[in-house]
Amino acid sequence: MLRHGLFSRLHRLQALCQLHQPQSSSLRLASAWINPLISHVDPGRAQEVNAEKLFTSPEVQELLTKLTGADLQNKIFRSRRISTPQNRSHYALMTDERWEKTMERMQEEAQHFLQFIPLKEPRVETTETLIVDKEIAGFDKSKFVFTDISFDATDQDRTVVVREVDGSLRTATPEEHDRMNRVYYEKSNRPVVEPAVFSDPYLQDALDRNEHEFLMDWACMYFEVDDPKFISLSKTVYDRIIATKNFDSLYSTRHFGTLVFYLAINNNLPPLLNFFANLGQLSECASLVRLQKSLYPDWRLAIGSYDSDFKILQDYVKQNTRFKQELGDVASTDQSDVYGILKGVISTKLPTLRFNVTMTLDDCFCFLCQAYLHASWALNVNDGHILDELRNFTLFRN
């Protein structure tokens, strides 16, 4: 009888809490992921952005996956210290067929390690007052916290309410909620005191040592993704990466997608464009522009369905003349921004193209001719450098 009564009370309380769920969509401020310091989005538009929804849309996810890259040898499966160090290497005998199959399986395995961290807005800090019982005001000098530790309650949906000293009953703040979770269900990876590396000067030390990936992984272990501290920490790390142009530290890790999204949603592409251009990846540059245009669709700037990668990039540079300075990094001294990117692409691509087995020589030649035509068209001059490269290439081909 008593138990029944207790349960029904608990359920009533739960229902009450659900009834008073804060309405997050009704009055929303600008996304936490829009940083006015690096943003080039006009403020009116920034107000409308729904970062969570944009991030989870399949089109964006696909583009982000493509942009993340998958470097098995030097990034995803590089030699790491693992918890069972006494294990020795295995050796096996393989045919060519078996080798290829194994490598394919490793590619799939790598995708498992590249799952993006969910991008969330910081959780709402407001609380709801459920009941005010004036008659028990001043019942004690301390607040009472009631926590639902029944079997089916998870850490996220657990009911936690606080009886204030003045007699009012309110839902717990997220911080109180976390503390109660920690009291009843301790997790070894979440000690009470926040690790010192998440704040300066130790944060800067870690970043100076290029420990970006380790730091972000640890942050994921320690914080919930919608914790305001996690979001501000991620933003700090990303901002410092952008400032030092150290994209390589997170490239081909699970955090790179978020970084790309952060730059795209702030409409600040030049640093990343320069990074990809330096790697000689024209298609990645184009994907980045596609991503940006899908986040902020505009019929005047839309991408045609038959546009080549180069055309997309070229259009982007034309439409954003204000980035001339930033893109000039690659563009060197020339008048056209396109030329710089193109030069980067060609100069890095050429040596790799020659020895790339999967690409036939004709493909290479087509690519180069196309590049050359675009370049000459854009520059309206016969550029000696590109011509030389082409000549060399044709010689090599013959």
Added chain:
Amino acid sequence: MTTLRAFTQIRFNTVNFFQRRTQQELWKTIRSVSKSGEKKGRRSTRQPERPLHRFYRIGAGPLRVQFPGLNAPLEVKEEQPMKIIEQTPEEMKDGQLAIRKQLEERGKTKKRNKEKLHPLERGFSGNQVVGQKLGPPPNVEGANLENFQSYCLEIKRTSNMTGVFGRVHTMSALVITGNGQGLAGYAVGKAPLHRTSVAIIKAMGMASRRLFFVELLENRTIYQDFYAECRNTRVFAQRRPPGFGIVCHPRLIRICEVIGIKDIYVKVEGSTTNYLALTHAFITGLLNQETHQQLADRKGLHVVEMDPNRHFLPQKVASPMQSAVKAEDELTEMDRLNLDDFYGEGRYPLKKQKPPPFYANLPEHLEAEWRKHPFRNQKDVMVRLLADGMVPRWTRTARREVAEEKSRLMEQGVIPIPTGIGLSRIIPKKEGN
């Protein structure tokens, strides 16, 4: 100038027992042992013969006198008369005790004769040479062996029965030498009884002339797990990851050091004290290894390494050079075998579980364990609190500082002096007294 006369000893009846006998006779009186006593081993219980003449220094006495020709050069300059210096009281005291002191010290210094070796450089047991570093062997013509290191693995006395001499004993020494980079050699040297060092030197010389080369994986471990045997000794060696160290029989540790193996685990079964058989078995196993390149050529397949530190990402280590790589349908059952099972000849070392201690299930022990149970997390919490800086470190220095501060306050009268067991009541002195 003092005269000698006052110190001249005047003797009466100078011829006594001690002066009538020679030194040898005198010693005999206290050292002599009868024939039957000697058989019973009483010789060792007697006083040793002390070289007393060594302690008597001419001219040493209350006054130090220089006698030309005895304790001073014969030609004395005429201007300088005989020199007499008075002794200080301390020197006089020392002089009387000099002999005793010297004798007492002799026993001590004898023990200190040998230099103390570092624990890592000591041999297998006591002060014995077995297991100590012996340094490089002498250079063989045309070869410089200076970076070699040698170890003696065994010294034993062997015997042989002959018709003429009866039982003839011989010293036999097993020595291994190597440069720590795969080059090594071992040999047994023999010498007549008690000529141990000769046996070792002979063995060292022979070992340096019979060198062999062992291929090592990454210059630190063996290529594959192997099984090898010699007589009743069976050896199971296993490849290990970097940083594992050498875990094996002490003699095998020395062999590994000399060859340059850094990570290995070896289990020895059967006779573990036949060191020659042990050495022979282990080295045979090492020499019978095949490298990855040889394996790839023999099998016509890629040899692929999968490192757990790289999430088992395959890396080609060797590919067949002579022939083309086999296709999947050409493979036999043998080719599909797990490589680790391939080399062990189907033999595995016996893995014995450590038996639980006798007290494991005693009620007292179980109760004691249960009493500890509430405090099982205490240490972790302590470490965590110290690491987070929540609790100040209660070090010796901190404790002293607190105590000093407290005592200062007590002296000033800020804190009352505690009335403990010895200070139950402090009765102030009356001013009148």
